Amino acid sequence: xxxNFIPLLSDIQEAHARIRPYIHWTPVFSSISINEILGAExxxxxxxxxxxxxxxxxxxxxxxxxxxxxxLAKGVGxxxxxxxxxxxxxxxxxxxxxxxIVMPRNAPEIKKLAVAGYGGIITYCEPTLEARESTMAxxxxxxxxxxxxxxxxxxxxAGQGTAALELLDSKPGLDIxxxxxxxxxxxxxxxxxxxxxxxxIIVWAGEPENAKDAYLSMQSGSIQPAFPANTIxxxxxxxxxxxxxxxxxxxxxxILLCPEPFITQAMRLIWxxxxxxxxxxxxxxxxxxxxxxxxxxxxxxxxxxxxxxNCEIKLSN
Amino acid sequence: xxxNFIPLLSDIQEAHARIRPYIHWTPVFSSISINEILGAExxxxxxxxxxxxxxxxxxxxxxxxxxxxxxLAKGVGxxxxxxxxxxxxxxxxxxxxxxxIVMPRNAPEIKKLAVAGYGGIITYCEPTLEARESTMAxxxxxxxxxxxxxxxxxxxxAGQGTAALELLDSKPGLDIxxxxxxxxxxxxxxxxxxxxxxxxIIVWAGEPENAKDAYLSMQSGSIQPAFPANTIxxxxxxxxxxxxxxxxxxxxxxILLCPEPFITQAMRLIWxxxxxxxxxxxxxxxxxxxxxxxxxxxxxxxxxxxxxxNCEIKLSN
Numbered sequence: 303x304x305x306n307f308i309p310l311l312s313d314i315q316e317a318h319a320r321i322r323p324y325i326h327w328t329p330v331f332s333s334i335s336i337n338e339i340l341g342a343e344x345x346x347x348x349x350x351x352x353x354x355x356x357x358x359x360x361x362x363x364x365x366x367x368x369x370x371x372x373x374l375a376k377g378v379g380x381x382x383x384x385x386x387x388x389x390x391x392x393x394x395x396x397x398x399x400x401x402x403i404v405m406p407r408n409a410p411e412i413k414k415l416a417v418a419g420y421g422g423i424i425t426y427c428e429p430t431l432e433a434r435e436s437t438m439a440x441x442x443x444x445x446x447x448x449x450x451x452x453x454x455x456x457x458x459x460a461g462q463g464t465a466a467l468e469l470l471d472s473k474p475g476l477d478i479x480x481x482x483x484x485x486x487x488x489x490x491x492x493x494x495x496x497x498x499x500x501x502x503i504i505v506w507a508g509e510p511e512n513a514k515d516a517y518l519s520m521q522s523g524s525i526q527p528a529f530p531a532n533t534i535x536x537x538x539x540x541x542x543x544x545x546x547x548x549x550x551x552x553x554x555x556x557i558l559l560c561p562e563p564f565i566t567q568a569m570r571l572i573w574x575x576x577x578x579x580x581x582x583x584x585x586x587x588x589x590x591x592x593x594x595x596x597x598x599x600x601x602x603x604x605x606x607x608x609x610x611x612n613c614e615i616k617l618s619n
Numbered sequence: 620x621x622x623n624f625i626p627l628l629s630d631i632q633e634a635h636a637r638i639r640p641y642i643h644w645t646p647v648f649s650s651i652s653i654n655e656i657l658g659a660e661x662x663x664x665x666x667x668x669x670x671x672x673x674x675x676x677x678x679x680x681x682x683x684x685x686x687x688x689x690x691l692a693k694g695v696g697x698x699x700x701x702x703x704x705x706x707x708x709x710x711x712x713x714x715x716x717x718x719x720i721v722m723p724r725n726a727p728e729i730k731k732l733a734v735a736g737y738g739g740i741i742t743y744c745e746p747t748l749e750a751r752e753s754t755m756a757x758x759x760x761x762x763x764x765x766x767x768x769x770x771x772x773x774x775x776x777a778g779q780g781t782a783a784l785e786l787l788d789s790k791p792g793l794d795i796x797x798x799x800x801x802x803x804x805x806x807x808x809x810x811x812x813x814x815x816x817x818x819x820i821i822v823w824a825g826e827p828e829n830a831k832d833a834y835l836s837m838q839s840g841s842i843q844p845a846f847p848a849n850t851i852x853x854x855x856x857x858x859x860x861x862x863x864x865x866x867x868x869x870x871x872x873x874i875l876l877c878p879e880p881f882i883t884q885a886m887r888l889i890w891x892x893x894x895x896x897x898x899x900x901x902x903x904x905x906x907x908x909x910x911x912x913x914x915x916x917x918x919x920x921x922x923x924x925x926x927x928x929n930c931e932i933k934l935s936n
Contacts, residue, residue, distance in 0.1 A: 329646070350894045566934050577667045577928035579894040611894035617883050 311498035350611025362389035364461030391422030453487030454543025463491025484538035486546030493553035508587030537583035564589035628815035631780035667928025681778030708739030770804030771860025780808025801855035803863030810870035825904030854900035881906035
């Protein structure tokens, strides 16, 4: 990829101005007890409170609003079945245009309902990547919609970077900023925003040890494919894209791995101590710190982006 | 009880000034989707984010800080095993004095740990009210501590009223304000604050249908005892006290009953849509509205105090 395709801080700032009327400027939470237990000063950017329940709404809104009027009129499409699909559906509805979402037949009912609830036009397909891509191509051909990749796209990265922009505006002077890494859209935007605002800030990512393709990509110097991974952090299963790989390679200081038990421990800590619901993927950065106590973060001011809050809840007496 | 013993708005305001350095001014959350689903405009006062995870910390702090220096030096005591015990322990620790907590041996481990974690000095007793009271009397005799009733006490009611004070400061012009009712401390403080600030505001309570002693007390005109109740809202099992009964009788417009399934439904709605953790007792007011759709609240601006967020969480893959 050419450097031209990598967003700058100014692109993130423009994205923020563009999406501001549609998004929540989410709060930053702290917990004295978490700080005491872990021995650092944590600032949690609560994207679980973002519309659609995840940071994905930032990038999706920015991508939709950045289209030309001609493109926009024909609508947008994607074949993600997770938060990006719901986010794109709402972003399109806000812009008054259709969102065509290709989903595998066996997607969880709750995700189908979310996308449909935001007005997304769903086309079901077989649960293979091949079927998803060919079905998407068919829908594009029929409708002329613009395919919005969930992370490997300039305006998606710029949009996701606005969460870090807000965090650093609310809490300047952080020593470390962290985000989880799946496809790398959030991490890329976070890294660009943070390093541009404060070149001394340390940017770390948390990745499930059971899905460490981004970690291996950094080590090997080339994008490693995602592999069938057994992790509760189901939002972090995708591989990096060429664009996010480029950004992460140049701007992220370290990817810390998080074994499964630490994901659950971190999630429990956040649920119980902060009384907020986050999805497992959001617990990975904190869990990665807990799993790596000697990585040099003790006593530091650490900003963590809690990426989302969409998870299945079972209530019982 | 003489009217002298009932707090006025000025007492609640003084309580607020007194406890302000120790408490969180908790945020007020809204959810467009909950508003759309239920057809009213809701403002949720998030006492689940209060220190100790519940509004109880307001009253406990006010009660501790209102003692004379001589009383204070000897410490405070209570035989609640729930949020009040933890709240009193932390309030006492903040004031640098001991808190003597009498707990039944079979209290949940998590509650014992919470009280001990805040520095409470625990004396265990048999799990009967008689044993609790006699053990408490013994501890008082030995230590000279002041017994702080969890709700039937002037300074507790004044302290609990500060949550409504903040809510009405943040969101003036509410049509209806609601709190759950157990012993009636929160409801009493809420009613006094709300009716004093705005005589036209409607004050409602939500009570589990399976534990409707407060409802029956209002109907019969005399305090009805709590009965062994099968409800998930385990914070609302106590009967009213003479003081809270007096306040509620004169200031609360209606107690709406909430059948068990509506408690769970309301709790799920709040967990899933607002991404915050509340305990079952906190869901009772919203559940009571859902169970009584014709009570006249549709289309209104409704403030609801979410009383706390302490509940056992089981995480699974």
